[in-house]
Amino acid sequence: MKTMQILSGAALAALLGSTAMAQTELTMWYHGAGNQVEADIINQIIADFNASQSDWAVRIESFPQIAYNDSVVAAALAGNLPDILDVDGPVMPNWAWAGYMQPLPLDAAVIADFLPGTKGYWDGQLYSIGLWDAAVALVTRQSTLDALGLRRPTLDAPWTGDEFMAALDAAKASGDYEYAFDAGMAWTGEWYPYAFSPFLQSFGGDIVDRTTYATAEGALNGEAAMAFGEWWQGLFANGYAPGTSQDPAARDNGFIEGRYAFSWNGNWAALGALNTFEDTLFLPAPDFGNGPVIGAASWQFGVSATSAHPDGAAAFIEFALQDEYLAAFSNGIGLIPATATAAAMTENYAPGGPMAVFFDLTAAQALVRPVTPGYVVQAKVFEKALADIANGADVADALDAAVDEINTDITRNGGYGH
16 A cells, blocks of 8 residues: 555656646746846746746746857857847847847737837847836936036926036036046946947937948038037046046946046946935936937847747746836846836836936937947947047047948948848
8 A cells, every 4th residue: 555655656746747847948048147136036037937837938047248148149150049038139130130039929019018228129020128228317416516506407408518518617617526527438348339329319420320221421420420529529638527547446436435526327326326315316318409318228038030939938028028027127126117017116216216217218318229230340339439539539530430440341241131
């Protein structure tokens, strides 16, 4: 009898095991290795999804962000991509064009209320969707505005370019700050096009001509771009802002240490300022003549081109889009929830919350970076041009050289499919 009970237990275990094995495995790659808070949230979503149905079981592999993109490219060349990919929004068109990703089979109604910057479209089709977005604001204090006699700008009435420069002049003349403005020059890479191309766009230029995506001529070296370049160089030449040799520690802590009157920084760094100064303000971008602009699009989820189970991958992605998960990511890592209903569930982005302004800024001022496969090259060219100009290079020469390099790359790649 005892033997029969043991056998019955073994049979039951085998039966349960066969049920679990019936779930088809989906592999997923993620960029957040090393961030335990992020890992806990994404692992919870996966556990919830795997337990919610019997068809699919997601298995995640995480990579350090600095190595992630290279890992995906190498895997694509080797034919070893996972089913579900994590992709930075502006990089997605390149991966779609290169054949790393396939359109995301997701009903448009599911994402109808998502912030525009979270939706990854290429060639008229949805390829990726994000659980959050990110926004940049001009960070300062009400006491600073009061001491300098400055008007507090609003979304409806942002500072003009002249008002912004008058504010920097007042901060510089006060002698109370090491620098009037911290642009964040210690940060490199994607920070440059994300944070600084909006200034260029507000002047009326751009990294590339978005009407055709066939050239940067006129967009990056026309009159508007030249005016931007002269203004940009003046920030450093005239002592308003620290340049490319800025100490990373000063970038991270300079505002809360009182070294800078104004800081151009993102919502991910907002809590540090809020926790230090009760009168912290997050102001909208200034308007240099063609409207105030900030960057948009952060990390998103999509389906690899080689996935044999796009329906399963899409089912997981749709599951992850629930407001409770959007709110969990926001509460955990400080980024902007993709929907207003999720924002209302968060600690900081609910109406009246200390960071709710970032949701409003994203909705009102955000512009995605150029939606083209060529962006991955254009971003690096733009970064070099702005660093060179900040370091004293001739503005026209730097911008013309950038245009030539971008146009050569576009031609070499057959126009990138536009």
